Amino acid sequence: MITLPWLTPTLTDLMLDAAWETLLMVVISVLVAVAIGLPLALALYSTGNGGLRPNAWVNRPIGLLINAVRSTPFIIxxxxxxxxxxxxxxxxxxxAAAIVPLALASTAFIARLFESALREVDRGVVEAARAMGATRLQILLKVLVPEALPGLIAAVTVTLVSLVGYSAMAGAVGGGGLGDLGIRFGYQRFMPEVMATVVVVLILFVQALQSIGDWLVRRVRRR
Known part of the structure; x- marks a missing residue:
């Protein structure tokens, strides 16, 4: 078994707490992002060109707001x-405070990814549902979302991976998590070995999230 001599029991406890805080920030933020981002994506799809009910007066303000949040650097x-x-x-x-900007940034990010996934659905499927008398809401919820599910899951996976990086950045302003631990011990206390350990843990986080997301996409596509 490989041991890391600089990881004292106290530092190990701090590392475990920081990893839990990072996981908490990422999971809660992405849940909020999905809950808000999916309705936004459905609204963008429906009111955009070629949508179920094109409406530039609705589509443009939503698009501008999402683009404004996406174009703002996360630290700012x-x-x-x-x-x-x-x-x-x-x-x-x-x-708790870091979750607010994380959720806001990820909502704008995931809304655009969801919109792209919805637009990849074959138009023939939508037209067939229309021909059978389905309402717009039924088309959105019972046709588009199920058909776009692999793309939606892939979008959530990409967002989760991005959130791991954002959560580390939140440590620069006291946001907690692995980023905060790396800055306080690895940078401010001149312990590069701790910083390296934090980087390795973050890489493992990303690899695990990406692997789980890819597995889910494959399962959904088979069905």
């Missing part, structure tokens, strides 16, 4: 919405 977004974070989480530091 975190600082810019500090008042909103305090309003929602009651604080601007810590794991």
């Amino acid at each position: 977004l975190m600082v810019a919405i500090v008042p909103f974070t305090r309003l929602v989480a009651g604080t601007s530091i810590g794991t």
Whole structure:
């Protein structure tokens, strides 16, 4: 068994706590992103060119808002919405506070990925559902979403992987998690071996999430 001499019991406990905080931030953020991003993607699809009910007055403002959030660097977004974070989480530091900007950034990111997945569905399937008298809501929920499911799962996987990086970045402003541990011990206390360990753990996180996501996509496509 390989042992790491610099990982004292105290530091090991800190590493486990930081890993749990990172997992918590990523999972909660992506759940919020899916809950908000999917309706946004369905709205963008429906009101866009060639959609079920084109409406530029609805499509453009939603698109502009999503693009504005996506184009803002995450570290700047975190600082810019500090008042909103305090309003929602009651604080601007810590794991709970980091979830707010993480969820906001991932919602904009995943909404566009979901929209792309929906647009990849064969138009013939939509037209067939229309010909059978399906309503717009039925087409969206019972035709488009099931047909686009592999793409939607792949989008969630990409978002999860991105969130791992974002959560590490949140450590720069006291967001908790592995990023915070790496900065406090690896950088500020001049312990490069701790920083290297944090990087390895983050890589393992990403590999695990990507593998699970790829497996789910393959299972759904077979069905």
